[in-house]
Amino acid sequence: MTGHARISLAGWGATVLGALVLTPVFSGPFLFISAFLCGAITGVGILLQNLRAPRIVVPFVQLVLLVELISFFFLRETLKFGLIPVKATALEFNQQMVNAMDSINRFSAPLPPDEHLTLFAASVIAATGLLIHLIAVQLRQAAWAGLLLLIMYTVPAATVHGGLPALLFVPPALGYILLLSAEGRSRLSRWGRRISGVSHLDAAEPVEASALGQAGRRIGLTVVALAALLPALLPTLPEGVIGNGLAGSGPGSGIGASISSTDPMLDMGKNLKRGDNVVALTYKGGPSGGSYLRLTALDFFDGDTWRIAPRQEGQKISGDLAPPPGYAGDLGKVPQSKMEIDVSRNFRSQFAPVPYPVRSISLKRDWRYDAGSLDVVSSNGQVVAGKNYDVTAYDLQPTPQQLHDAIGAGEPDQYSSRVPRRTPDDVEALAREITEDANGNPFAAAVLLQSWFRSDGGFTYSTDNSRGSGMRALRNFLLENKTGYCEQFATGMALMARIVGIPSRVGIGFLPGQAGEDGEYTVRMHDMHAWPELYFQGIGWVRFEPTPAARVASTPNWTVPATPDPTSPSTAPTTAPISPGATEDPGIERPEGDRNLPDDSGVAVIDDGNWFTNGGGRTIAIVAGVLLLLSIPWLIRTLTRRRRFARAPGRLGAEGLWAEIRDTSRDLGLDWSDISTPRQSGDWLVTQLPAEVHPQALRLARGIEALRYAGGTDLTLDLRTEAAAVRKALWSRAPQLRRWRARLLPPSWRWYLSRGSTEASDLLDEFDLLLARLRSLALRRRHAN
Numbered sequence: 001m002t003g004h005a006r007i008s009l010a011g012w013g014a015t016v017l018g019a020l021v022l023t024p025v026f027s028g029p030f031l032f033i034s035a036f037l038c039g040a041i042t043g044v045g046i047l048l049q050n051l052r053a054p055r056i057v058v059p060f061v062q063l064v065l066l067v068e069l070i071s072f073f074f075l076r077e078t079l080k081f082g083l084i085p086v087k088a089t090a091l092e093f094n095q096q097m098v099n100a101m102d103s104i105n106r107f108s109a110p111l112p113p114d115e116h117l118t119l120f121a122a123s124v125i126a127a128t129g130l131l132i133h134l135i136a137v138q139l140r141q142a143a144w145a146g147l148l149l150l151i152m153y154t155v156p157a158a159t160v161h162g163g164l165p166a167l168l169f170v171p172p173a174l175g176y177i178l179l180l181s182a183e184g185r186s187r188l189s190r191w192g193r194r195i196s197g198v199s200h201l202d203a204a205e206p207v208e209a210s211a212l213g214q215a216g217r218r219i220g221l222t223v224v225a226l227a228a229l230l231p232a233l234l235p236t237l238p239e240g241v242i243g244n245g246l247a248g249s250g251p252g253s254g255i256g257a258s259i260s261s262t263d264p265m266l267d268m269g270k271n272l273k274r275g276d277n278v279v280a281l282t283y284k285g286g287p288s289g290g291s292y293l294r295l296t297a298l299d300f301f302d303g304d305t306w307r308i309a310p311r312q313e314g315q316k317i318s319g320d321l322a323p324p325p326g327y328a329g330d331l332g333k334v335p336q337s338k339m340e341i342d343v344s345r346n347f348r349s350q351f352a353p354v355p356y357p358v359r360s361i362s363l364k365r366d367w368r369y370d371a372g373s374l375d376v377v378s379s380n381g382q383v384v385a386g387k388n389y390d391v392t393a394y395d396l397q398p399t400p401q402q403l404h405d406a407i408g409a410g411e412p413d414q415y416s417s418r419v420p421r422r423t424p425d426d427v428e429a430l431a432r433e434i435t436e437d438a439n440g441n442p443f444a445a446a447v448l449l450q451s452w453f454r455s456d457g458g459f460t461y462s463t464d465n466s467r468g469s470g471m472r473a474l475r476n477f478l479l480e481n482k483t484g485y486c487e488q489f490a491t492g493m494a495l496m497a498r499i500v501g502i503p504s505r506v507g508i509g510f511l512p513g514q515a516g517e518d519g520e521y522t523v524r525m526h527d528m529h530a531w532p533e534l535y536f537q538g539i540g541w542v543r544f545e546p547t548p549a550a551r552v553a554s555t556p557n558w559t560v561p562a563t564p565d566p567t568s569p570s571t572a573p574t575t576a577p578i579s580p581g582a583t584e585d586p587g588i589e590r591p592e593g594d595r596n597l598p599d600d601s602g603v604a605v606i607d608d609g610n611w612f613t614n615g616g617g618r619t620i621a622i623v624a625g626v627l628l629l630l631s632i633p634w635l636i637r638t639l640t641r642r643r644r645f646a647r648a649p650g651r652l653g654a655e656g657l658w659a660e661i662r663d664t665s666r667d668l669g670l671d672w673s674d675i676s677t678p679r680q681s682g683d684w685l686v687t688q689l690p691a692e693v694h695p696q697a698l699r700l701a702r703g704i705e706a707l708r709y710a711g712g713t714d715l716t717l718d719l720r721t722e723a724a725a726v727r728k729a730l731w732s733r734a735p736q737l738r739r740w741r742a743r744l745l746p747p748s749w750r751w752y753l754s755r756g757s758t759e760a761s762d763l764l765d766e767f768d769l770l771l772a773r774l775r776s777l778a779l780r781r782r783h784a785n
Contacts (some may be wrong), residue, residue, distance in 0.1 A: 002408050004046070004137050005049075005050075006096060006182045007041065007136050007137050008045050008046050008049075008136075008137050008184035008531075009046075009135060009180070009182070010136075010142075010178050010179045010181070010183075011042065011137065011142075011145065011179060012038050012041075012042040012129065012130070012131045012133075012135045012180045012192055013175055013178055013179075014034050014132060014145070014149060014176055014178055015034075015038050015125065015128060015129035015132055015174070015175070016031075016034070016038065016171040016175070017171040017174055017175030017178075018128070018148075018149040018152045018153065018171065018173055018176075019034055019035075019125045019128075019151045019152065020171040020172070020174050021045070021156055021169075021172060022121060022125070022152070022156060022172070023154060025111060025118060025121075025157065026111050026113075026118070026121045027111060028114075028117070028118050029118065030114030030117075030118045030121035030122050030125070033073065033122045033127035034121065034122045034126055034129075037066060037070070037122060037125075037129070038125065038126055038129035038130075040063045040066075040069060041065065041066055041126065041129055041130055041133060043661070044061060044062055044065055045062055045133055045137060046059075047373065048061060048728050055138055056483035057675075058137075059130070059133075059134050059137060059138060061159055062130055062133065063130065064328075065086070065504075066126055066130060067085060067354075068085065069085075069088050070093075070119070070122070070123055070126070071085045071093075073121045073122075073130045074096070074115065074122075075092050075093060075096075076090050078092050080768065084662070088247060088297070093119075093320070096115075096118075096119050096192070097119075097120060097123075098417075098574060099116045099304055100116045100117050100119065100120035101120075101158060102304050102305055102470075103116070103117055103304075103470065104117075105404050105430050105565075113148070114472060118572045122300050122462060123375050124370060128148050128152060131145075131671060132145045132148055132149075132179075133759065135148075136179060136183065139373050140183075142179050142180055142183035143180065143183075145176075145179060146176045146179075146180075148365065149172045149175060149176050150170065151774075153169065153600075155171050155376055156166060163552050169511075170727035189530035192263050195379055197760040207738060208392075213434045224668070229745045232719035235647065238527075239558075240449045268284030275573075277524050277526040278344070278346050278524065278525055278526050278610075279346065279523070279524055280343070280344055280346065280347040280510065280524055280527065280528075281293075281338060281341055281342060281343045281344055281347060281353060281357075281523050281525070281728045282283065282341075282342050282344075282513075282519070282520055282521065282522050282523065283341040283342065283521050284339065284340045284394070284519055284521070285337060285338050285339040285518070285519070285643075286338075286339040286355065287341055287395055287514065288515060290354045290357070290512025290515065290521050291340075291356060291512055292338075292355065292507075292509060292510065292511065292512060292529075292531075292543065293353035293354060293373065293509050293510045293523065294353070294354060294355070294356045294507050294508070294509035295349060295351040295352075295353055295375060295508050295510075296373060296375040296507075296508055296509075297373045297375065297376070297432045297505045297506065297507050297508070297533060297541075298374070298505060298506040298508065299335075299413065299415045299505035299506075300415050300418075300588060301415045301418070301420060301491075301494075301495065301612075302420060303420035303421070303422045303423070303470070303471045304470045304471065305470065306491055306506050309413070309415040311372075313368070313369055313370060313378060314368025314369055314370055314379060315368060315369055316362060316368060317361060317364050317367055317368065317369055317376070318364070319360065319361060320359055320360050320370075321358060321360060321361070321369050321371075321652075322371040322374070323357075323395065324357035324394065324540045324541070325372055325374075325540055325541065326412055326535060326536070326537065326538070326540030326541060327369070327396070327538070327540040328537075328538040328539075329538070329540060331394065334391065334393040334394045334395065334396060335394075335397075336391070336392055336394055337355075337393055337395050337397060337766065338390065338391070338392050339355065339390070339391050339392075340388070340389075340390050340447060341350055341353060341354075341389055341390075341391060342387070342388045343359045343384050343385060343386065343387050344386075345385045345386045346385070346525070347384070347385055347525070348383040348384075348385045348726045349383055349384050349385070349776075350377055350378045350381065350382075350383055351375055351376065351377050352367065352376040352377070352384045352387070352389070352674050353384070353510060353523075354374075354375070354376055354391050354393070355391065355393040356374060356375070356405075356541070356543070356612050357374050357393065357394050357396065357505070357540075358374055358391055358393045358394075359391075359392045359394055360388070360390060361376055361391045361392075362389040362390040362391070362394045363376060363387065366379050366382060366532060367379060367380060367461055372412075372431075373505075373726070391650060394617050395538075395560060396540075397557075398536075398542060398558050399538050399558060400443070400559070400560055402539060403411045403443040403558060404441060404443045405443065405538055406442065406443065406536040406538055407538065408535055411503065412503055412535050412541075413503075416498075416503040416504060416505050416535060417498055417501075417503045418496070418498070419498045419499055420471065422471055422729055423471065423495070423499070424471070424475050424742050426475070426479060426498050427474070427475055427478060427479070427496075427499070428448070429513060430479065430496075431449075431495075431496035431499040431500055432499070432500060434448055434449060434496070435448050435449060435496075437615075437730050440555040441753075442500075442501065442534075442536065443536065445497075445500050445502065445532050445557055446497060446544060446559070449493050449496050449497060449500075449544075449546065450493065450544050450545065450546050450559060451557060452770075453489050453492065453493055453547070453548070454545075454547070454548050454549065454555070455476045455548070458482055459482045459483070459484070459489070459548055460482060460483045460548070460550075461483075461484070461485060461489075461548045461550040462484065462485060462546065463467065465485070467571070472489075474491060474492055474495060474594045476489070478492055480680075485532050485547075485551070486529050486531070486547045486551065487532045489530075489546040489547045489548075490506045490507075490530040490531050490546065490547070490771045491506055491530070491532075492546070493532045493544065493546040494532040494534075495607070496505050497532065497578075499533050501533035502534050502535070503534070504523070504532055504533065504534050505529055505532070505533050505535075506529055506531070506532055507527060507530065507532070507533050507543065508529075509528070510523045510527045510528055510529060511523070511528075512527075512529040512533050512551070513527055517589050522530060529552075530545075531543055531544065531545055531546075531547070532544050532546065542558065543556055544559055545559070546558070565759045573715055620669070630734055630744070633744070633745055633746055634743055634744060634746070637663070637748065639665070641660055643656075643658055644660045645657070645658065645720055645723070645724070647662070649716050649717060649718035649719075650715055650716060650717075650719075651715060653718075653719075654671075654703060654704055654717060654719050655704070655707075655719060657700070657723035658678070658704045660723060660727065661685070661688065661723060661726055661727060661730075662701070662748075663746070664727050664730055664731070664742075664748075665730060665747075666743035666747050666748045667686075667741075667746040667747055667748050668730060668731070668738050668742050669734075669738050669741075669747075670688060670730070670732040670737070672684075677705070678701045678702075678705040678708065679701060679702070679705055679706040681701060682697055682698055682700065682701020682702065682705075684699075685697040685700075685701065685726065686698065687732070688730065688733070689726065689729045689730065690733070692728060693725055693726060693729040696721070696722040697722070697726050697728055699719070699722050700719050700722040700723055700726060702733045703717050703719050704719075
């Protein structure tokens with residue numbers, strides 16, 4: 001086999017083995033497709049090089065083949081004549097990549113086996129295989145190809161919740177060693193027969209222990225060690241730093257949740273499923289029974305993601321905010337309530353939790369509000385964690401009759417009525433079927449949708465469903481598995497409301513929380529919630545509650561029809577137990593014993609005023625860890641010195657004492673020579689020591705010389721007294737600065753690291769020797785047969 005073919009096949013194997021680390025992230029047949037694509041690239045490369053094609057031509061042909069295969073497998077309907085990629089192919093590929101990145105940001109690992117995600121994974125792995133072939137075969141720098149394998153391992157290791165299984169590090173490490181070994185054999189083969197540097201077998205046997213092979217193994221060992229240690233040494237990155245997870249900023253203890261302006265729905269879902277159920281905020285005042293606190297509203301839906309629509313710059317907070325959008329009544333006659341909200345340092349959000357619709361808020365500087373949604377957001381990226389502020393809100397309580405008599409739904413904006421073109425026909429048909437008995441009345445249709453989600457549709461509440469709110473996931477939720485949490489219920493009802501002509505958006509915020517003493521409510525992270533808001537002309541945005549009673553006991557009282565339907569329990573008043581001081585209106589209590597609901601038991605309440613729990617403990621741990629890390633060299637030298645002086649007299653003990661004098665000299669910056677004899681080193685020591693220690697230095701040097709070279713030497717010679725005197729004298733004559741450096745960062749410690757690397761490389765040489773012996777034994781048996 002030619003050298004380039006061997007390296008090419010090794011590159012293919014390294015790519016496939018490296019891709020195994022992505023199995024906890026992606027699902028479906030991505031690995032088999034990737035292996036085929038990389039195999040095709042490798043085969044074409046070997047063929048072209050055997051035909052002696054110009055080196056620069058090979059990667060371009062491989063790239064063309066890769067584009068053709070990916071287009072044929074995933075984008076076949078866009079190909080001209082079913083074979084030639086055109087502009088439409090590139091546009092569709094770009095759209096699929098955008099959809100894949102959005103899914104990666106939204107879903108928890110493992111990702112669903114959607115076609116665009118399989119395309120993304122296969123394209124990335126195949127492109128990595130192409131680059132590895134280019135670097136290892138065309139540029140003949142196989143060692144640098146390890147960086148690609150390192151990245152392929154490090155990215156999922158840093159982003160997958162809980163980290164990757166430890167054994168998944170083995171395949172890419174083996175692939176890299178395989179690649180280095182293939183390159184080493186190819187380089188040596190150019191010089192003829194391979195050289196056996198450490199083997200006692202015949203020189204023709206395939207044992208590689210030359211200086212070049214050792215250098216390659218040392219490079220491989222270094223890169224493998226970096227790949228193993230880097231994810232462990234780096235602090236856990238906030239999810240979202242590398243394309244997945246939370247994107248909050250600002251101070252915080254690392255416990256709690258973050259809500260960003262980029263994707264609030266994603267942040268809420270991750271907190272409900274994985275976050276700690278610590279206190280988010282407390283508040284006093286407001287309506288009897290507590291109040292929903294809203295962060296923002298998502299009004300833009302493109303078929304994949306619910307997000308905040310493009311907005312103008314927020315308005316400054318000065319006096320009263322804008323009136324509730326769509327409300328045509330006299331606000332002077334609407335009851336108002338005042339609240340004092342104290343946000344925990346655990347809740348890092350660029351949005352301030354406020355009741356809807358808020359009239360005024362004491363946050364002024366660096367905070368703005370949007371007139372269309374009445375959410376309050378930071379203007380400079382700071383978070384609301386640790387803030388205490390007062391709000392005044394309108395207590396809008398429309399009656400069912402007012403909502404029933406609302407004249408049309410109206411069009412509040414250009415986004416909240418938009419139904420994506422990719423909405424499945426069966427979902428649209430289902431929405432119209434559910435609301436058929438409404439006879440065209442928007443409020444009646446909304447109540448029917450709410451009732452269907454809460455009871456009539458046979459849904460189950462569970463946070464185990466992590467498939468998000470994209471169109472494919474919504475269809476699966478509405479028509480097939482019917483299991484989800486508040487995100488799916490809110491977005492499902494909002495989409496269906498738009499289908500039947502009711503403008504809608506999705507509110508993100510908190511349930512009213514748990515009532516306590518002195519009228520104070522405590523809201524925890526697992527009280528985060530999503531709900532649909534529907535628009536009615538003359539009344540404005542109205543909250544509905546499609547999430548089943550397993551999570552929210554009752555619906556808002558204004559969603560109960562004027563003539564209740566006894567067969568619709570979701571719209572009838574509930575007798576669910578409520579907390580002390582609460583009313584049935586908010587409907588937030590959860591029944592006990594549901595294993596799918598967030599459990600408050602056993603979770604300690606964090607005191608916002610406690611410095612230790614709000615980041616102080618973590619700071620102490622980090623400082624202690626840094627100090628421990630910095631003390632490792634000192635600790636190793638101290639233990640080594642004690643072990644050397646504790647050895648019994650004899651040859652081994654004396655050599656340990658001589659090594660201690662050598663290391664002390666190096667630590668203090670003295671020029672110790674490794675090539676000098678003991679006699680020469682003793683004469684040199686005399687020049688570095690005061691006169692009273694000269695006899696001890698000479699006895700120590702002569703004793704080591706005798707033990708090494710004299711045959712009749714006393715093997716019980718004890719040199720500990722002389723070694724201790726010499727070491728003490730060396731230490732006393734050194735400048736103060738060198739003493740501190742010798743304590744904190746002794747240079748001799750670096751020498752031991754270098755020695756350890758050499759010994760590790762020697763172990764690899766022994767491994768090569770073992771393989772050679774096994775191969776030789778197999779060849780002998782085959783010839784004997």
